[in-house]
Amino acid sequence: MNAVNLPDYRTQSPAVADRFARIKRRPVILDVRHLTKTFPTHTTLSDLSLQVHRREFVCVVGPSGCGKSTFIRIVAGLEALTGGEVLVDGRPVTGPGSDRGMVFQGYTLFPWLTVKRNVMFGLEVAGQPFSVAEAEARQWIELVGLGRFEDAYPHELSGGMKQRVAIARALAAKPRILLMDEPFGALDPTTRCRMQSYLLQIWRQVDITILFVTHDLDEAVLLSDRILVLGTNPSRILEVIENPVPRPRSVDRMLSPEFLATRHRIEELIHGPAESEPATLPNIRLTMAGDDVE
Amino acid sequence: MAERSHKWLVPFGQLSPGRQLILVWLSFLLPIAAWAAVSYVPFLWHPLMRITDPGSVSYFTRDSLVERKTFEAENQKAIAAGGAPADGVPANPVFLPAPHEVATAFHRAFTSPPKRKGDKWLHESLWQSIQVIFWGFTISSLIGVPLGILCGAFPLFSKITEPFVDFTRYMPAPAFGALAVAVLGIYDPPKIAIIVIGTFFQQVLVIANTTRKLDTSLVEAAQTLGANRRQILLKVITPGIMVDLYNDMRILLGWAWTYLIVAEYIGASSGITFFINQQAKYRNYDSVFAAIIMIGLMGFFTDRILAWIGRQIFPWQKTDKPGLLRMLALSKQRKPEGAAP
Numbered sequence: 001m002n003a004v005n006l007p008d009y010r011t012q013s014p015a016v017a018d019r020f021a022r023i024k025r026r027p028v029i030l031d032v033r034h035l036t037k038t039f040p041t042h043t044t045l046s047d048l049s050l051q052v053h054r055r056e057f058v059c060v061v062g063p064s065g066c067g068k069s070t071f072i073r074i075v076a077g078l079e080a081l082t083g084g085e086v087l088v089d090g091r092p093v094t095g096p097g098s099d100r101g102m103v104f105q106g107y108t109l110f111p112w113l114t115v116k117r118n119v120m121f122g123l124e125v126a127g128q129p130f131s132v133a134e135a136e137a138r139q140w141i142e143l144v145g146l147g148r149f150e151d152a153y154p155h156e157l158s159g160g161m162k163q164r165v166a167i168a169r170a171l172a173a174k175p176r177i178l179l180m181d182e183p184f185g186a187l188d189p190t191t192r193c194r195m196q197s198y199l200l201q202i203w204r205q206v207d208i209t210i211l212f213v214t215h216d217l218d219e220a221v222l223l224s225d226r227i228l229v230l231g232t233n234p235s236r237i238l239e240v241i242e243n244p245v246p247r248p249r250s251v252d253r254m255l256s257p258e259f260l261a262t263r264h265r266i267e268e269l270i271h272g273p274a275e276s277e278p279a280t281l282p283n284i285r286l287t288m289a290g291d292d293v294e
Numbered sequence: 295m296a297e298r299s300h301k302w303l304v305p306f307g308q309l310s311p312g313r314q315l316i317l318v319w320l321s322f323l324l325p326i327a328a329w330a331a332v333s334y335v336p337f338l339w340h341p342l343m344r345i346t347d348p349g350s351v352s353y354f355t356r357d358s359l360v361e362r363k364t365f366e367a368e369n370q371k372a373i374a375a376g377g378a379p380a381d382g383v384p385a386n387p388v389f390l391p392a393p394h395e396v397a398t399a400f401h402r403a404f405t406s407p408p409k410r411k412g413d414k415w416l417h418e419s420l421w422q423s424i425q426v427i428f429w430g431f432t433i434s435s436l437i438g439v440p441l442g443i444l445c446g447a448f449p450l451f452s453k454i455t456e457p458f459v460d461f462t463r464y465m466p467a468p469a470f471g472a473l474a475v476a477v478l479g480i481y482d483p484p485k486i487a488i489i490v491i492g493t494f495f496q497q498v499l500v501i502a503n504t505t506r507k508l509d510t511s512l513v514e515a516a517q518t519l520g521a522n523r524r525q526i527l528l529k530v531i532t533p534g535i536m537v538d539l540y541n542d543m544r545i546l547l548g549w550a551w552t553y554l555i556v557a558e559y560i561g562a563s564s565g566i567t568f569f570i571n572q573q574a575k576y577r578n579y580d581s582v583f584a585a586i587i588m589i590g591l592m593g594f595f596t597d598r599i600l601a602w603i604g605r606q607i608f609p610w611q612k613t614d615k616p617g618l619l620r621m622l623a624l625s626k627q628r629k630p631e632g633a634a635p
Binding site: 121155 | 509511512514515516517518519520521522525529530533534536608609610611
C-alpha cells in the first residue's frame, strides 16, 4: 500500500486520539488476513488485510466494481474466498453463521411472518422456546421503536421501518459483528438521514461491532470510526482513514472542517485530482440563437 | 390518475371498480347474447327448415329438419306436379340448441330420471368424475409437491430427476391408457392413473421452477441468522413459495380436468364423459350443452373459491382486498399513529 500523507490540520485532537487509543485496546473481533478473491476473468480483491476491534464502526467505501460488496459477503460467509483467511473471534469463517448478522440493501424480511416473528426467527432456529424468543424479540422491537407494529406484516411497513426490523432481526440473533451492505441505499434522503441517527443510537446502546458498506461518502464519514477506502484497477486498499470527526455525531457535524476535509480526502482517493474537471462535450448547438440559458 | 380515468383504453391503465364490474358481466353476457341472437333471430344463420306441414312432399314429415336448398327444390317440384307445397320455419341444426332449451335440459337433468334404467343422473356422473379428479390430483400432489420443492431447492435433486421428468412429460398421458387398463382394470383406478400421469410430471417441473424463483436473498438472510439446511427448507423455502405454489396448484387442477375427459374414455366409460356420450347418442344436444356448461361452472366456481381461500390463508399478500381474518386482525390492532420512517 502506498503511504498517503494526510493534511496537517487532520492531526487528531486529544479527544479523538483518546477515542482511538481506547478502541485499539479492545480485543479484535474481525481479523481479515491477506484476503484474495479471484474470479476466472479478474481479481476483485487482492491481499486485503484489516482488523476490526470490538464495538468499532468501520465503513467500506470505493468506486463501483471495487469489490466492497464481495468483501462483506465473504466475511458473511455467503461467498467463498480464494486466498487468505477471515477470522471472527479467532475462528476462521467457513460459511454463514449467526455470529455474523447481516442487513441487506433489499430488506429481505420474510414476507409471510409478522414483524415479531421475523425478529424471533434467529432465536427460534437457535432452539429457544417460543415464549423466551417472543419476550426477547419484543425488547429488540422496542429498541428500534416499532413496538406498535409487532403484528404488522412487512408489506404494511415503509422502507425505513422494514430496515429497522431487519436490524432488530439481525441483532436478536446476537451476532459478534453486524455486516451492513448498503442498508440505506434504497431509502429516500430524509429517511436515510433519520436511519443513520437511529443506527448510531442503536450502536451506542448495544454491544455490537459494525462493518458497513456504502457508496455515500457523507454516510461513511458520519457513521464510522475508521473508513476503508478500496480502489480498483488494480484492486487494492487505497487507505484506511481514522475518522477525526468527534463523537457524538449528528447531521450538523456535516459542515465542520474535519468532516469536509475527511470527505474531500476520500473523494480525492477515489476519483483522483485529475477527474475533478468534467469531460468536455463536443460543441454542438441545437437551440435558437439568443436562447442561451447561461 | 383523475384525468386519465375517463378513458377506457389506457395502456397499463386502471379502470374504476364500477367499470370493471360492467366488463366482467359483459364478458359473460356477450357470448350468451351472440348465442341467443343466432338462436332466436330467424335470418341469422338458420341453415335448415323445420317442416310444419309436409304438404304433398312424400318424404317430409312433421318437425323434421331439411336443408333450405332441398326444401325449396322439393317445393318447386311439388308445385310443378300440381301438389301442395310444404310449409316450414327456419331452424338451426340439432347440435345448436337455443339457450332456453339448454336451460330446460339443465333443470331436467337434475329433476327427471335418466331415460335408460341404469344410466346415471347428471349429479351422480359429476360426483364420480369429482372423485376421480380428487384422487388423481391428491396422489400426484403427495409426491409431486415435495419432489418439486426439493428439485427447486437442491441442484442434486434437480439434476437427477428433471431430465427424465422432462422426457416423460412429452409422452401424452392418454398413450398410457391401454397399459393402465391392462394393469389396473377397467374401473376407476386406470382413470386415476391417467390423471396422475398427466399431472405429476408437469407438477414437478412447474413447482421446481416456482421454487427456483424464490428470492435467494431470503435464504441468505436466513443463513446469516444461523438457520441450517433443514430449517431453510422448512422455514424459509416452503413458506416462501406457498403463495405461488397455491396458484400453481389452481392451474394444475384445471389441467387435471382436461385429462379427466380423456381418462373417462378409458376402460368402462364413466362419469361426466359417459353422461355426455349417452345424451349425444339420444341426440339430446341440449343435455350435452348442459353438461359441458356444468363442467365449466364447476371449474369456474372452484377456482373462485380457491382464490378466496387463498386470500384468507395468506394474509401477508399485498392485495387490495385483504382476507377476512386479516381485516379482523387489523381492526383489533391499535391504530398506527402516522407512518414512522
